[in-house]
Amino acid sequence: MIQQHSETDPLQKVIIGRYENYNESPAYAELVNEDQKSGLPQRNQLKEEFDSFRKVLTDAGVExxxxxxxxxxxxxxxxxxxxxxxxxxxxxxxNMVKRSRRYESAGIFRYLHAIPDDEPNIIIPDSPTCFIEGGDILIDKGNLFVAVSQRTNPEGVAFLQEQFGNEFNIVPIEARSLAEGENVLHLDCMFNPVGERTALIYEEGFKQVPREILNNYDLIRVNKAQQRELATNILSLSQDRIISRDHPLCKPINDEIRKAGIEVTEITFDAAPATGGSFRCCSLPLRRG
Incomplete structure (x- = not known):
């Protein structure tokens, strides 16, 4: 069974990133974001950090x-x-923009086979020009927030409206581009709900913050330096607890989250963020509730 209606419902089952075989054949490496220009992480560092991430999850009872x-x-x-x-x-x-990422889905097919198929429960874009990436989609309070960004285009937003518009209020969000001086790769790098009605936000990444965010959340604002260290890219275990980076620039944000009554588990997690993704990027929840 799969289920997710909120980013902050109790996490029960999740797929996390695979560090084994990372960059095994450099000949196939593709620059997928600007952060990688500063260098790729080492596998031994990835192993240590992902093992710690996994332990926190399993200790919390997550499969x-x-x-x-x-x-x-x-x-x-x-x-x-x-x-x-x-x-x-x-x-x-x-449907991924970058060539080197289009085959990653084969790694999770084994888990998709377990999804009941008495109705079409696996939704696939039917156009090769319909680009969507999961980091650009957040689900909370009956809303499906979708960014038009470097990786998700208006055709992708229209597809989500067609497929899920009867069940959720689709909220399109335009992210500022590289040309506008903002290197925000996905929506979850500039916005993320935490707890019952709190959210982390990097407002400069938005062309306009929608009323569904302004009216429904107490906002903890993240500055540009904190956004660069992916302070917004936390993973909620429940409304009462999150996982966040143990990093000097993330600590002030973590302290603000604690003031909202939410427990913060800080983990050293520097290798994956060097490629442009932190805890939310490195996890794919299959069941919350």
Whole structure:
């Protein structure tokens, strides 16, 4: 059974990133975001940090799965969030912009086979120009927030409206572009609900913050330096607890979250963020509730 109606419902089952075989064949490496220009992380560091991440999850009673090895031609399986997402009781299999990421979904097919198929529960975009990535979609309070960004286009938003508009209020969000001086890769790098009615936000990444955010959340504002360190990219275990980076620039945000009555578990997590993704990017929840 798969299920997700909120980013903050209790996490029960999740796929996390696979660090094994990372960058096994550098010949297939593709620059997928600006952060990678500063260098790729080392596998021993990835192992240590992902093992710590997994332990926190399993200690919290979460069932943890890992993608199967796809092959040398997929050099990075660290961030499964982008390849798909559970929306309600259906699984959206995304269409990725970057060539090297389009085969990552094969690593989770084993888990998708377990989804009941008495109705079409796996939704796949039917156009090769319909681009959607899971990091651009957040689900909360009956809303499906979807960013038009570097990786999700207006055709992708229209597809989500067609598929899920009867169940959720689709809220399109325009992210500022690289040309506008903002390197926000996905929506979850500039917005993330926490707790019952709190949210982290990097307002400069939005062309306009929608009323569904302004009216429904007490906002904890993240500055540009904190956003660069992915302070918004936390993972909620429940409304009462999150996982966040143990990093000097993230600590002030973590302290503000604690003031909202939410427990923050801080973990050293520096390797994956060097590729542009933190805890939310490195996790694909299959069941919350």
């Amino acid at each position: 943890v799965l890992v993608p199967d090895y796809v092959g040398r031609f997929v050099y990075d399986q660290l961030t499964p969030r982008d390849i798909g997402m559970v929306i309600g009781d259906k699984f959206l299999l995304c």
